[in-house]
Amino acid sequence: MIQVTLYDVDIGCQFHKLYFAIQSNSQTVETHLVSQLPISTLIEGREFKIILKDGSITIGSISFPPKQLTKQLNLVRWITLFDPKDDQYDGNFIEDDIEQPRILLRIETNYQYQQKMFKNNLLSSCQLNQKENTQQHIDKKKIQQIIDDHKDMQNKYNSLKEDLLAYRDISQQEVKQLEQEKQSYLQENKALKQQIQILKQNELPIHDQQQKNGTNNNNNKMK
Structure with missing residues (x-):
């Protein structure tokens, strides 16, 4: 299981209604209106994708494949969102991303939460x-x-x-x-x-x- 928590968003422009959606195995797990943070979701799987939308318009997304989600991962980082057609995370989880749009995300995969x-x-x-x-x-x-x-x-x-x-x-x-x-x-x-x-x-x-x-x-x- 993976514990994912959204703490903040930084998109660099005005917006109307922000929606935060999480997918696992190409299926939407949860969708939240970003009005009250933090938003926390428990994912049963080894991969997931985050999509940020303003109404029906997609601002950006980020995908995390299983090879990046090790059992010892437990961190909070600013992560930049990309075009949904090519949104695989290519960072190292060591430094914060600075490009907008970005989200402040906590990812916990060390199973402490589950235990x-x-x-x-x-x-x-x-x-x-x-x-x-x-x-x-x-x-x-x-x-x-x-x-x-x-x-x-x-x-x-x-x-x-x-x-x-x-x-x-x-x-x-x-x-x-x-x-x-x-x-x-x-x-x-x-x-x-x-x-x-x-x-x-x-x-x-x-x-x-x-x-x-x-x-x-x-x-x-x-x-």
């Missing part, structure tokens, strides 16, 4: 995976707590049903209180079931099959 990007991407990926794993752990604990609450509510409801069956002769006030507790349970339990459903739809991980079976059994009992 840096690889390390940054790897680090970002590791940080993202760690963040996702942490969030999954939190979500798993959250849904497990909801499942436990669901079991507690089921036990409470079963106890209330037993109380209603065992004490037919209790006072109306006590029956009313038990019925109110039952309705309160039903409302709370409905909210818990909705939370569980939402979390499952979001594909939160529940790896304990026994917990899932227990939840399903409890749901069947409530139906």
Whole structure:
């Protein structure tokens, strides 16, 4: 890969809209309106060509063949643009070109940029995976707590049903209180079931099959 960055242009005349285009293997890689510098492009290849235009008029171009782009090249130079019919770079990359039109260009082919990007991407990926794993752990604990609450509510409801069956002769006030507790349970339990459903739809991980079976059994009992 080759990292190419345009820092400045010096064309020696007035212009309207300058465009900076890069080609690789005769295919245009990117085209930019030269209004905000620097412009940086990463080229996947071993050769490239730069074209500078004012609107549709070509001001000049410069081509760099593979033999000039060694693995140790890392520099910033003023480079003169030529006629597109004969624009191969014939300099030595040691001195700045002084003829106009010219561009101030950085060329980096020592793969330091590629290695840096690889390390940054790897680090970002590791940080993202760690963040996702942490969030999954939190979500798993959250849904497990909801499942436990669901079991507690089921036990409470079963106890209330037993109380209603065992004490037919209790006072109306006590029956009313038990019925109110039952309705309160039903409302709370409905909210818990909705939370569980939402979390499952979001594909939160529940790896304990026994917990899932227990939840399903409890749901069947409530139906």
